[in-house]
Amino acid sequence: MKYNLDTLKKVELRDVWPHEALDFTKWLSEESNLAMLSSAVGIELELIETESSVGSFNVDIYAQEVGTGRKAIIENQLEDTNHDHLGKVITYAAGKGAEIVVWAVAHARDEHRQAIEWLNQHTDSSFGFFLVEIELWSIGDSLPAPRFSVVEQPNEWTKTIKLSEGLSETERVKLSYWTKYREIAKSTPEFLKEFNPQKPSKDHWTTLRCDTSAYHIALLIDTQHGRTGIEFYVPDDKEIGHKAIGNAVLFERCLGLTATPFDAKKASGLRFYKDGCKIKGNEGAWPGFISQQLEWALAMKQIIAELGL
Template sequence: MKLGKIKRINDLRSVWQHETKDFSKWLAQECNLQQLSDAIGIDIVLEECESSVGSFNVDLYAIEEGAERRFIIENQLEDTNHDHLGKLITYASGKGAEVIVWIVKRARDEHRQAIEWLNQNTGVKIGFFLVEIELWQIDDSAIAPKFNVVERPNDWAKQMKNVASLSETKQLQLNFWQQLSEYIKSNESFAKEFSARKAQPQHWYDLSVGSSSYHVSLTVNTQKKRLGAEIYIPDDKDKFAMFKQYAQEVEESVGGKVEWREADKATRIITLYSYDISNESQWNFAFEWLMNKALIFKRIAKQFDK
C-alpha cells in the first residue's frame, strides 16, 4: 500500500493574499464557516462582513444559530500582536458581542495568556476563542484548512463561580439542562439531529433546526410542574401564520394538544406535559419526552416551512 506524505503550508498568504479581500471572503462562505463552527462547538450564522464599529470595521459579525448570542470574528494572517488584541476588545464592546473569535497564523504566548485571563475574569456569558488557522496538503492534493483552537472559554469554571449564588430553583434548572446535554451526546438518534448546547440556569434550553428565524425551545416550569416543547419564532408573524395553516397536521404529528400563542413580537407553537423535575431519578423519562417532541417539531418545520 502506497501512503501519501502530509506537509504543512506555512505561507498562508500563498492561498489568501489579503485578510479582508481573500480570507474573510473565503471564511464567510457557509461551508467554511461551518468548519469554524465545528471547531469551536457553536453554530455560527453570518450577519455581515466588514461590519461597522464607529469608524472601524470588524471582519465578520454573526449570531449563534437558534439563539441571540452575538459574535465578532477578527482575522489575522500573521502572528498575534497587541494592535489586534486592542481591536478585538474595541469591536466586542461596540457590537455588544458575547462570543469573540480571534483567528491567527500563530498565537504568541503572551496573547494566549491574555485570552486565558479574559476568559477567567469576564462574566459567564462572555467567551473568547483564540484559533490558529493551518493549511495542510497530502502530496499534490488540494490544500486543506484546519482550525486549531488554542484558547477557549472555561465554561465549567465560570459556572462554578456563579453556582454558589444561585437559588435552589436555578441550581435545579442548571443541573437538569447539563444532564440533558449529556443525554443528547450519548443518544445517537438525537445527537445526529441536534447539537447539545451549553446549559444555563434558566427555564429554557434552545435547539437549532437550521433556520435563523425560529428554533425549538425546551422548557421546565418548576412552579406549575410541567415540561414544554415548542417552535419559538422571535419576530416573524408571517412565519407563524404559515405554520398555523397546517394546524391540524401539526397537532396530529405532535400527538397531543398544541397551543398557538402570540405576543407583541414573539410567537410560539407549544405542547405541554405535567411533570415535576424535582425527582432526579426520573429525569431520563423527561429527557426522552423533551427530545422526542423536539425531533417532531424539527420534522414539522422541515415539512411545512415552504
Template sequence: MMILGQLKEIKDLRKVWPHEALDFTPWLAEEENLALLSDTIGLEIAVDETESSVGDFNVDIYATETGTDRKIIIENQLEDTNHDHLGKLITYASGKSADIVIWVVKRARSEHRAAIEWLNNHTDENIAFFLLEVKLYQIGDSDIAVKFEVIEKPNDWTKEIKRQTSSSPTLQARYDYWVAFNDYAFKHTAFAKSFNRRKASTDHWMTLSVGSSVCHIRLLQVRKDNNIIVEWNITDDKDLYQRFYTHKADIESDMGMTLDWRELPDKKASRILVTQNAEFNNKDKWPEQFDWTMDVAVKMKNAFKKYL
C-alpha cells in the same frame, strides 16, 4: 493486517481559503461550518451580518447567541496573531457592544494569548473572549478536514456554575438534568446531526439553533407544573409568526401533533409549543422524557425550516 493512513496537517490555510474576507469569512458564516465553531466553544451562534460596519471598519462576522440577547463578534485572521488585529478586535467589541468576542487565527503568538487571558481576567464577568486556531488535516488524498482548537477562553464559567449550584438545590437539579440530557441526546445520530451540543446551565431552558437569528428551539423544564416543553421561539418578528401560522395545518401534519400557538400581542416574542408531563425527580424516567424531547425537537426543526 489493517493499513492505517497517516494524518498530515496542511500548514498553508490559503490553499483552501485564498482570501480571508472573500473566502474564509463566507465559508465560516455558512450554517454547517459555523456549527463546528459553535460546538467547539459551547455556544449556539446565529449570524446577523458579515462584514458588518463599525465606523470606517468592518467586523468579519456580527452574530447573536441563540436564545439570549448577547451579541458576538468574530474576527478572522489566516495568519499569526498581531497587534493590529488585537486592536481591531477591541475596537469592534466596543463599537458593537459585544458580549462575546471570538478571534479565529492560524497561530496564536504567546503575547496575544497572554493578552486575551488578561482581558478575560480583568473585564466584566459578562464579557467573554475566545482565541481559537483553525487547523486543516488530510489523510492521503482524502477530503480536507477542519478543526478549531481553543487556545484561550474565559476561565470562570465552570466556577460560576459550581457557585450557583452549591447555593440552590433547584439550580443544581436543573443543571443535573441538562447534563444528563446532553450525555444522552448526543449519542443519538438523528439528534446530533440536527443540533449542536449546548452547554448545560442552571437555567430552566436550553436553546437549540435552527440557523436563524430570529428563531430558535427552546427546551424548558417547568418544574412547578411537572412539564417539559419544546417550543419554536420567534424573538421579535410578528410577520414571521403569521407566515408560519398560515401553514399551521401543514406544519402540524408534518410533525404529527397539535401545537399550542401563542402570538403574545403584548410581548415581542411569539411561541409555538408542545407540552409533555415529566417526572423530574424520577431519574428512571429521564430517558423516556429525553426521547420525547429529542423526537419533537427534530420534527419541529424539519417542519418549520421549510417556511423560514
C-alpha cells in the same frame, strides 16, 4: 507488506493567502469556509459583513450565531499573535457589542493564550473568547487543505458554576438540568442536524429556533409539579398560532401527549406536559427525560413542516 502511504507537509499560509484582508478574510467569509470555522468552535456562525466599521477601524468579519442572533467578531492574523491584535479584538468586541470573539491566527504565543484564558475566566457566562490556529497541509502533490485548531475556548462548566452563585435552590436545579440537557444534545447527531441548543439558564424553558423568527419550539420543565414538556410558541402571528391550535390532534397523535392550547393577547400556540417526571432530587432520571424531549422536538419540527407553518 507494502503500504501506499505519503507524508503530510505543512504549507506556508502566505503561499496561499498573500494578503490578509484581500485574500484570507475574503476566503474565510465564504459560506463553506465560515462553516468550517463554525464546526471547529462549536458555534454556527453566519456572515453579516466583512471589514465592518468600528469607529475609525474595521473588524475583519462581523457575524452572528444562527438561531440566537448573538453577535460575533472574527479577527484574522496570518502571523504570531501580538499585543496590537489582542487590543483590537477587545476594542472591536466592545464596539460591536459582540458576545462571541474569534481570533484566528497562524501561531498563538503563550502570553496571548493566557490572556484569552483569563478573559474567559473573568467575563460573564454569555461571553466566549476563542483563540484558533489556522494551518495548511498537503499530502504528496495534493492541493493544500486548511485546518482550524482551537487552542483556547470558554470553559462552560466553570461558567455554569459561576452563574449558579446567588441562585435559589430551584434555580440551581433548573440550571443543572439544562446543563445536562446541553451536554446530551451536543452528543446527539440527529438532534444537532436540526437544532442548536442554547446555553444553560435558570429558566423553566430553553428555546429551539426553527429557521424563522415567526415561532419557535421550547422545551419545558416544571419542578413544582414534577413534569417535563414542550411547546410550539408563536409570539405574534395569530394566523400561524391558530392553524397550530386547529391541528392539535395531529400534534397529540405524533407526540403521544395531550395538548393545552393557549391564545393570549399576543402569543399563541400549543403546550404539552408529561406528568410523573420528578426533577428535584432525581438527577439519575434526567438523561431519560432529556432524551424524550429531544425526540419530541424532532417530531414537532416534522409536524410543523407537514403543516407548512
